[in-house]
Amino acid sequence: MQRSSIAFFWITAFLSVVFVAIQFVRPELDNPPVTADLQAPPQVKQILRTSCYNCHSNETRLSWFDEPVPAYWMVARDVREAREHLNFSKIGKLPAGQQRAALFESVSQIELGAMPLPAYKRVHPESEITPEQLAVLKKYLSLATPSEATGAPEASAADLQYEKWMQTGSSTPEVAAAPNGIAFMPDYKNWRAISSTERFDNHTMREILGNDVAVKAIAENHINPWPDGTSFAKVAWYQQPDDKGVVRTGAFFQVEFMVRDSKKYAGTLGWGWARWRGADLQPYGKDKNFTSECVGCHNPLRNTNYVFTEPIRGQQ
Amino acid sequence: MKPATKALYVLCIFFALSMLGCSSDGPKVSAEINHSASLAGELVEALPRNPLQWKVITSEINQTDSTMSTMYGNDVAVECARTHSQHDYPAGAVLSLVTWTQWEDPRWFGARIPANVKSVEFVAIRTGPDGRPWYSYEKYEGTPLKKLSNQEGLNPNERAADLLSQRAAVMP
Numbered sequence: 470m471q472r473s474s475i476a477f478f479w480i481t482a483f484l485s486v487v488f489v490a491i492q493f494v495r496p497e498l499d500n501p502p503v504t505a506d507l508q509a510p511p512q513v514k515q516i517l518r519t520s521c522y523n524c525h526s527n528e529t530r531l532s533w534f535d536e537p538v539p540a541y542w543m544v545a546r547d548v549r550e551a552r553e554h555l556n557f558s559k560i561g562k563l564p565a566g567q568q569r570a571a572l573f574e575s576v577s578q579i580e581l582g583a584m585p586l587p588a589y590k591r592v593h594p595e596s597e598i599t600p601e602q603l604a605v606l607k608k609y610l611s612l613a614t615p616s617e618a619t620g621a622p623e624a625s626a627a628d629l630q631y632e633k634w635m636q637t638g639s640s641t642p643e644v645a646a647a648p649n650g651i652a653f654m655p656d657y658k659n660w661r662a663i664s665s666t667e668r669f670d671n672h673t674m675r676e677i678l679g680n681d682v683a684v685k686a687i688a689e690n691h692i693n694p695w696p697d698g699t700s701f702a703k704v705a706w707y708q709q710p711d712d713k714g715v716v717r718t719g720a721f722f723q724v725e726f727m728v729r730d731s732k733k734y735a736g737t738l739g740w741g742w743a744r745w746r747g748a749d750l751q752p753y754g755k756d757k758n759f760t761s762e763c764v765g766c767h768n769p770l771r772n773t774n775y776v777f778t779e780p781i782r783g784q785q
Numbered sequence: 786m787k788p789a790t791k792a793l794y795v796l797c798i799f800f801a802l803s804m805l806g807c808s809s810d811g812p813k814v815s816a817e818i819n820h821s822a823s824l825a826g827e828l829v830e831a832l833p834r835n836p837l838q839w840k841v842i843t844s845e846i847n848q849t850d851s852t853m854s855t856m857y858g859n860d861v862a863v864e865c866a867r868t869h870s871q872h873d874y875p876a877g878a879v880l881s882l883v884t885w886t887q888w889e890d891p892r893w894f895g896a897r898i899p900a901n902v903k904s905v906e907f908v909a910i911r912t913g914p915d916g917r918p919w920y921s922y923e924k925y926e927g928t929p930l931k932k933l934s935n936q937e938g939l940n941p942n943e944r945a946a947d948l949l950s951q952r953a954a955v956m957p
Contacts, residue, residue, distance in 0.1 A: 576894040634955045635870045658956040662841050670895030693816035716846040718954035748957050773816040783824035783837035
């Protein structure tokens with residue numbers, strides 16, 4: 470044998486041994502019992518089963534080519550993470566509104582090309598959601614959404630909130646900081662509006678406001694990435710139809726912020742996240758990890774610096 | 786190619802393949818200004834003021850017309866709207882309602898966002914000749930925006946009265 474063939478033999482042999490050896494390093498990936506499976510029409514369920522259940526349920530079925538390490542390592546990690554974010558085998562335990570919100574979010578993640586995970590789609594082309602399937606999901610959700618918000622405060626409660634605010638209006642109450650240390654910014658209400666949204670998934674309406682840095686960035690078209698110092702506030706109210714059928718801002722629901730600092734907040738997509746709920750402005754989140762929720766949903770927008778809003782121009 | 790090199794290549798390709806999980810496709814959106822809904826350039830040349838430079842008072846949605854509006858005010862108006870539940874606007878106050886047609890948010894299933902500017906309305910309060918408040922109402926429509934109607938008097942017209950009666954959205 471030539472010397473190079475001998476080298477080839479030994480290298481291949483070595484790799485084979487390594488390959489076989491690492492097969493024994495297998496993080497556990499079992500299927501815990503299905504406790505509260507998603508309730509949906511069979512057509513809808515079938516789509517999610519085919520495309521999502523391998524990661525987002527307790528009914529994971531790996532293909533033969535997912536089994537060998539290191540592919541297995543990646544799949545196991547994805548499944549563990551996916552189940553933490555959204556588990557269709559347990560979703561039935563959540564209140565109806567939260568279940569619906571998860572499905573609306575699912576449709577958006579599919580439309581943005583974020584789900585199923587692109588790498589997974591490449592090796593499992595059958596998991597790709599077709600436009601027809603997407604239409605089925607959207608139609609189901611549109612019909613399954615009640616015409617009125619559940620849990621929205623009564624008009625009288627909104628009135629009370631308004632009267633109270635009229636009295637305290639200009640004096641800002643003491644507000645606790647968000648669990649990640651971001652302080653409340655009472656001046657948000659004086660920022661400029663850069664867009665608004667009507668949300669028919671949860672019957673709220675929102676104004677998106679931007680500080681001076683944001684407004685300048687819009688005027689100069691420097692919005693990708695947004696400059697450090699940019700801050701957005703998104704204010705949400707419950708919808709409250711009046712007697713002429715016009716929907717007005719009802720009770721204040723929450724205000725949330727994104728604060729751009731590419732260095733300080735490098736760990737959370739370059740943005741600081743914070744949210745305060747209710748007219749008494751209770752900080753949202755048990756601990757500083759609440760931001761993983763924000764990051765998870767904004768993450769597919771990496772082409773727009775993680776910002777959903779397409780800003781309107783004219784503030785300057 | 787020497788077999789040893791070949792083996793190395795195989796190794797590299799193998800690892801490259803297993804790294805697929807780390808690369809990711811870009812989503813199907815790009816960072817852009819919402820030009821059609823903007824109040825800028827030629828569109829607004831006829832406007833006396835650009836309400837987008839003002840603060841927000843409240844907003845509304847007309848589901849029959851599929852439009853959405855935001856009400857803005859100059860500083861005098863905003864100060865009054867946020868502290869007086871009677872919103873008895875003093876002279877110098879100007880309100881403006883900008884109305885947009887809507888479309889579905891391409892980035893979020895479940896949301897509608899401004900599409901095109903449909904109209905811009907102004908209600909201004911001045912001190913009239915005899916010291917009483919004097920109300921003027923103006924409405925602009927079209928591309929570019931052109932003044933469609935203009936009414937003034939000791940009493941606000943019906944539309945102006947409606948706008949003046951809207952209470953501010955709670956912003957604690």
